[in-house]
Amino acid sequence: MTDLTDLTLSETLKGLAEKAFSSVEVTTAYLKKMEEKRHLNAYITETPEVALKMAEESDNRRANGQAGKLEGIPMAIKDMFCTKGIRTTAASRILSNFIPPFESTTTQKLWDAGAVCLGKTNTDEFAMGSSTITSYFGVTKNPHDETRVPGGSSGGSAAAVAAHMCAGATGTETGGSIRHPASFCQVSGFKPTYGRCSRYGVIAYASSLDEPGVLGRSIEDCARMIEVMMGHDPKDSTSSHRDVPAFHTMLDKTIKGMKIGIPKEYTELVPDNWEKAIQFLKDEGAQLVDIDMPHTEEAGMVYYVVSQGEATTNLARYDGVRYGVREEGKTLDEMYMNTRMAGFGQEVRNRMILGTFFTSAKGYNDYFVPAQKMRSLIKQDFDRAFEKVDVLFSPAVPIKPFTIEEAKHGAAKGRFNDNYLMPSCLTGVPAGCANNGLQVIGRMWDDATVLKVLDVVEMMK
Amino acid sequence: MTKIDKDTIKEMAFWVRVRIPDDEAAKMAEEFTETLSWIGERLKNPEIQTVPPMVTPFDEQIPLRQDIVTDGHQVQAVLSNAPDATPEFFCVPKMVE
C-alpha cells in the first residue's frame, strides 16, 4: 500500500470519499510521519490523542452521510491560533503554559468542516521574523536541507507541509509570513484579502496587517482549506460581510486572454525559473503588461513603523496576571518587569521598545502618521495597477533559503528577503505563492482570480 | 533630525515594562537614531501630503452589536490559566496608592 501521507489534500479527500481508506488510517499515517520527522521541530505541540478521536468521529460522520468539505483531513495549526483545551504558545515562553478556554473562529470552521487536528506548529516568537529561529521551542529545519531555515514566520507549518507531516496547515501573515516559508519550503501558500478570515482567537501581532491563511502542497489544496476558513464573523469588527465563493470549483486551468502585470520593481532580482515562467504565461495565452509600482521600495520602512507601533500595544497584555508564565516581584511593576524579561525573547523585546517610539506623542506625529500616508501611496500603486491588469505576477522571495547560522547573524534583514511580500500585506490585497516560488497578487476581494492564476502557474513543468 | 539617546531607550523600555542594560541601550539608541534618520529621509517625500493616512485596509462599516448579555458567567474558565488566583480573584503583588 502506498504511503497515505504522499497524497495531496485533494487526493486524500477523494480516497476518503471512495472509502479507499479511513480518516483514522490517514491520521495514523501522519502521526507516524510526525514521529519520524520530529527532529525537524516543525511542531511545538503534537496532539495524537485529539487527532485520533477527531478522526474516529469524522469516520462516523462520513458513514452517516454527513461529510463536511474537509471531512477527515489531518491538518497542522500554526501556534498563533487559539485552540480550546490545546496549549497555544505563539512560540513564546510567556505563553508556554497557556491553555485557551476558547477556539479561534477559523480553526472552529475547519473542525466544523471535518478537519482533524494533528498539532500546533512552530513559528517565530509572536510571528515576528522570517526564519522561525526566534521560537522559545527551538529552530525549525528546512526539510529540503536541514542546515537551512524553513523561512517564516509560519516556518513550522511550511516544513510540516513539505515533509508530509500534515495534509495542509494554517498560517498567518503580517509581512509575508505565509508566502515566505512557502517559497523557502517549496510549498503553496495563500493569504486572502484582509478581512476575509476572522482574526478572532488569532494571537495578534499587528492588527491592521494580520491575516490568517493557509499552506498546502498545491494551490488546489489551499483553495479547499481557505474557502472553509473565510466568511463573516460577528466576533471580529474587521471581518467582511462579502460572500465567499467555492474557490476550488473555479480553478479552470486557463488564463487565456488575462492581463497579467509584471511590476518592474519586483524583478530587480529574480530566481532561476523566472524567464521560463514568463514564457509559460505567454504560452498559456496571457497578455503580459509592464507595470510601475513606484512606492514599492518604501514598504519595508512603512512596515517597520506600523508593525512595531501596533505590536507594542498588542503585546502589553502579557503581564503574568491572568494567564501565562509569571516571575514574581515585590511590587506590581517589578512583577511585570521580571515576567516580561523572562517571558519574551530579545527580538520581541526590542521590537516592543522601539514600537513605543512610533506611538509616543512625538513619534506618532513625525513618523507613524506620515508612514500611514506612505501606506496610502503604496495602496495607490496597486489601485492604478489594477486599472490596467487583472493580477500582478512576480517572484515571491528571489533568494534561496539561508542557513540557520546565517539567519542567526541577521540574514533575514537583507532587502530581497521580503520586499516583494510586504506591499500586499500593507494594502490588504490577496496574494499567494505557488509551490515553485512564484507569486500572484490580486485586487481587493478578488481572491478567486489569484487562486485561479496560481493554479495555472503550478502547471508549469 | 530625531536623536534618541540611551536614557530615552531606557524610558521606552520602562513603558513596555522590560529592562535593558546600559550598554545595550546605548547601542540600540545609536542604531535607532540612524534608522530614524533613514526613515525621516524617506518621509520627506512631498507626495505624502496629498493623501490621508491609511489606518487599515478594511473598508466596511463598523458593526454594531445588539445590547444583550451573551457572555460571562464563566469564572472558572476566566481564572483557569491564572498564575496566582483564589477561586474568585486574580492575585497580584500589593498595589500601593
Added chain:
Amino acid sequence: MSYIVKGKTADWELVCGLEVHCQIISNSKVFSGASAEFGGEPNDHVAFLDAGFPGQLPVLNSTCVEQCIKTGMGLNAKINKHSVFDRKNYFYGDLPTGYQITQLFHPIVGEGYVEVETEDGKRKIGVERLHLEQDAGKSIHDMHPNKSMLDFNRAGVGLMEIVSKPDIRSPEEAGDYLRKLRSIVRYLGTCDGNMDEGSMRCDINVSVRPVGEEGYRHRVEIKNVNSVKFVMQAIDLEVHRQIEHYESGRDFPQETRLFDPVNMETRSMRSKENALDYRYFPDPDLPPLDLTDEYIDTIRKNLPELPEKKKERFMNELGLSEYDAGILVADRETAAYFEEAIQGQDAKKVANWVMGDLFAALNKECLSIHESPIKAKDLGALVGLITDGTISGKIAKDVFEIMLETGKEPAVIVEEKGLKQVTDTGAIEAMIDEIVKANMDKVAEIKAGKDKLKGWFVGQIMKASQGKVNPALANELLEKKLAEV
C-alpha cells in the same frame, strides 16, 4: 455672588474645569457581551475580552452609542457623525489589555453647554467634548497582607467622559454644574448618576489667577472625587494651596493630586503618574464609527423631555410658579411622580400636596420619592376627592396620614372609615333643627345683630357630623333655618 479669594498680594479668581466619567446604562459592556450590571460575584461578569485574553476582539454595543448621542443632545452639543476609537496605553493592575479603548482625536460628541442657575442668575458652562470609553476593573487591597485582588466585572463597562471647558469660577458653580449634569443624565436614562456607587466620578482641573489677568496659569488635576460636596471642598482647598504658593514665591508642579476628605487636604500622587505619555493611536481592531443623519434624527425624535423644557411647560401650561416648577423638575423621579399624579386633576393643588405634605412626610422617613408609600395616582385621587366635594380638605389630611401608613387608595379609606361628606340635605336640616332648638338664646342674639355667632353654629354642625358636612352647605342651610325661625 462671585468667588474672589483675597490674598496678601492680589485678589484671586478660580479657573476650573471638570472631567466627569458617567457609567452608561446598558445591559452589556461596551465591547463585550458580558453583563454591565453593578455588583455580581467577582469575575462573573467577565468575557474573555474583558480579561484581556489573546486573540479577543472588541465589538461595539449599539446602546452605548445611542446613550452617548442622547447625552450629547442633553448637553446641547454637536453630535459628530464621524468618530474614531483610540488606544490609550499604560500598565496597571486593573487594566487587563495594557490599553484602554477611548476616543482622543475624534470624539463622538463635540462642543456644547450646560446651563446652571447660580445666585447671580443663569450661566452657561461650556462642554468641550463627550467621548465613549471603557471602564477599568477593580482592585481590592484589604483581603491579603501583601497581595491585591483583581475583579474585572467592571472592566469594559461603557463610560461617557464629559469634559467641561475651564468656565467654572466658584466651588458652588462646580456643584451646580455637577448636579445639573446628574439631573440631565438621569432624565435621559443614560447614567444613574450615583456618585457613591462610582457610576459617576469626577476629576477636577484647578488653577487660579489674579482677577483681571488673561490666559491660564498652570493647573493641577485632582483625581476621582466622589461626591458633590467633596468636589466643592477639594476645589476650595486647592485654590488656597495654590494662592499660598504663588504669594510665598514658591513654585508648584503641574501634577495630579488626590483629595483626602478625612484630613481635608489634597496630596500629590507619585510623580511617575505625571510623566506618562499614553501613546494614543487609532485602534486597528475597530473601524471608525460613521453615523447617518437618519440615525441621529431618530434618536432626537425619541429624546425624553429635558428639565429646562419641562419647567417651561409646567409654567406655561399648568400655570405653576417658576419656583414650584423648578422644584418639581429638579429630578426626574419627582417630575414623573408629579406628572402621573396630575392626570385629570388640578395641577396646582397637586403641586401643593407634593411639595407640602408629601415632601415633609418623605423627609421625615428619609425616603426618596420612588420609595413613597403613597402612589402618584393615589395622591392625585385624593386631590380629586377634595375637588369633587367627596371629602373636606380637613378630612383629606387625615386620609393622607392613613394612606402613608397603609398605602391604601384614598377612596377605599374614605369608604371604610365612613368619611364621606354628608350631602343629604334632609339629614343636615334635621341636625340643624336640633342644634337651633337647644340654643334658642343664641338665635335671639343673632337676630339682635350678633352675626359672629353664626360661625359658632357652623362649628356645632361640623362637630355633630364629625366634620363630614361640607361647611359651605352647612352655612347655606343654617341661613335658611335662621330666616325661618
